[in-house]
Amino acid sequence: MxxxxxxxxxxxxxxxxxxxxxxxxxxxxxxxxxxxxxxxxxxxxxxxxxxxxxxxxxxxxxxxxxxxxxxADWEIAPRAADDGDVVEISVRYDGPDLADVAALWGVGREEVAGLHSSRTYRVAFCGFAPGFGYLTGLPAELHVPRRATPRTRVPAGAVGLAGPYSAVYPRSTPGGWQLIGTMPDPGRLWDPMREAAALLTPGTRVRFVPTEDAA
Amino acid sequence: MTAKLTTVRAGALTTVQDSGRYGHAHLGVPRSGALDAFAMRLANRLLGNDPDTAVLETTLTGCALQPDRAVTVVVGGAPCPVAVDGRPVAWGTPVGVPAGAVLDVGAVTAGVRSYVAVAGGIAVEPVLGSRSTDLLSGLGPSALRDGDVLPVGTPARQVATPVAAPWQGPPTELILPVRPGPRADWFTPAALHTFTSATYRVSAHSNRIGLRTEGPPLERAWTGELPSEGMVLGAVQVPPDGRPVVFLHDHPTTGGYPVIAVVAEPALAAAAQAAAGTPVRFTLG
CATH class of the missing domain: 3.30.1360.40 (Gyrase A; domain 2)
Known part of the structure; x- marks a missing residue:
């Protein structure tokens, strides 16, 4: 070592x-x-x-x-907050755990969208499934635990929170994250036939944009 | 015109495999590829194929295929009876299958995974640079089902004359050389000693994602949560039950359980052929 x-x-x-x-x-x-x-x-x-x-x-x-x-000899400069490509993701804040997250944050459920979409996130790493990015950027007071009981099925496009991370499920899988919203066009997240298969790659910055659009 | 193979009997789990997908682990894409890479390469060489040409990997019960044009095949890896239209033919060496005849790859007599290589290769469309089926994330062709039709590529014009093929027999005892780390320090000294001195056995719950073992649990020095970190092929991950799991080719690219040691990649071909119940020993080296 x-x-x-x-x-x-x-x-x-x-x-x-x-x-x-x-x-x-x-x-x-x-x-x-x-x-x-x-x-x-x-x-x-x-x-x-x-x-x-x-x-x-x-x-x-x-x-x-x-x-x-x-x-050991490398000089590593801190990463500037505005460094890296920005991707915008539309979100309908209609997730089944919206009320639970609002309670954990100590706000009304209609305030979750504003708090979640008012900052810029960054993909820290990927995993779990191709196209699934772990986004950092929520302040510590907005971190929430995983659900006590994971869901056997989380739909593609579900926007969830767990610990310090936000994420969007690229496809339907089991999952334990607190679901606060829906990305209407989750097909953008992962397409292995596209030149850049993943929308969210490590280092990419992400903004969530509230929308009322149906899927 | 090239041949097509119709799946007459898919078997328990038959997948298309080549040398796998590289360069996409940071996107959560597993490597995939033939678990017994040695067998895949030897079978391909015997047909004049590039060694990393896509082949079929069967699991325990073999499969049966019917070509619409004459093809040359090699069945290798785990030993098994091989027949063409019911007549026994040679295992481990090139065999001609006439148009319309049925190649039957029987249940293994030892080991786990047989490989069916075809002159010209299995020519399904590559995804992210590989034709491999990835069972963890669903990339590449799905596992074979009865009736599936597989395209075959163009065979090499000159087929190498087969020499004696040095097939490796399935292990009666699996010896896995390991190097400690990256998280050996998460375990007690007693656990590290147990790990490299006890005899484990291959669990029946093993699959393409991992070789699971049964044996004495390894005790952690502390029980903190490990933040998700990148995992290499051959990583020996220790889940909460304490029984080591050796990550095979469809392993997740990141994980949250500590890796006590890493198995040298060349030893994983034998791991792919270790049937449930086979004794396993981890040795330093």
Whole structure:
């Protein structure tokens, strides 16, 4: 294990490193720095760069130990809040857990839409299903727990909250997030036949736009 | 004109597999691909195919296929009886199947997964650069159903003369070399010792996502929640019940249970052929 005041590189088999950062902000900055270095050709070949909540996995690396030593010298600038593409997602705030979330936030249910849609989020990482992005950007006082009992079926397009994250379900799956709304056109989230299969990729910024449109 | 294969009997679980999808893990797309990559490559080489050409991967009960034109096939991986129109033919070496005849790949006599390679390959449309069926996220062709028709590609003009094919027999004991980490420090020293000294057994609940094991539970040094992090192929994840799970090719790209160690990728081909009940030992190295 290679430690550093800002990051810890943990071994993950013969060809991978799991780099751990102190918090989500520095994870986003480190991820952006990896992509920048890859784009300019100063990163050794890495097959997969997979961000997590507080980690970035570098998989398919010829010499993980040598890369770990190099990482220790990197200067990593904080990520500017306005850095990265912005995607807008329309939301009807009509989810079945709207009243529960309003109660947890201590507001009326008609205020949830305004509180949720008044900030800009960023995709921290993806997982669970292709096209499913974990969005950070809710302040700590608006974090909510998962539902005590997960639903066996959450419809595609459902907009949910869990812990520090917001997300939109790209397809119907079981799920335990608190559902506050519906994206009328969830087909935009994931299309493997499209040039860019995923609408939400790590680092992308997201704004939710309240709408009254039916699906 | 190229051939088409009609599925006469799909079997318990038959999927199209090649070397898998790379470069999309950050979008939540699993790698997929043949679990016994060694068997897939050998079967393809015997037909003059590129080693990573798409093949069929069966599970325990084989499958039956009927080509509309003559094709050459190799059935390898887990040993099984092979027949053409009811007549026994060779396993593990190229076999001609005449137009309209039925190739029957029987139930395995050992191991788990047989591979059916066809000269020219299974030519379904690639998705994100691979023809593999991904059972976790539903990418690629769905698992075979009776009646499904699969296109075959154009065979190589010159087929290599088969040499003695070094098929590996399914393991009677599965030895998995591991390197500790990334989360070995989440476990007690006693658990780390148990992990590399106890004998586990392959659980019947294993699948393409993971090789589940039965055996002594591994105790965690603390019970905090692990924030979701990226997972590699071969990661040995320890869920709350303490029994190690070895991530195979359809594994989720991120996970929230600690990974005690990672199995070297070349050893995973044997893991794919370890039947339920097979003893498993994790060794440092």
């Amino acid at each position: 290679t430690s550093h005041p800002r990051l810890t590189a943990r071994p993950a088999g013969r060809h991978a490193l799991l780099v751990e950062l102190p918090d989500a902000e520095r994870t986003a900055a480190f991820h952006a720095e990896l992509l920048r270095r890859r784009a300019v050709g100063t990163l050794p070949p890495v097959r997969e760069i997979v961000p997590g909540a507080r980690t970035v996995l570098l998989d398919g690396v010829r010499d993980p130990e040598a890369l770990a030593r190099r990482l």
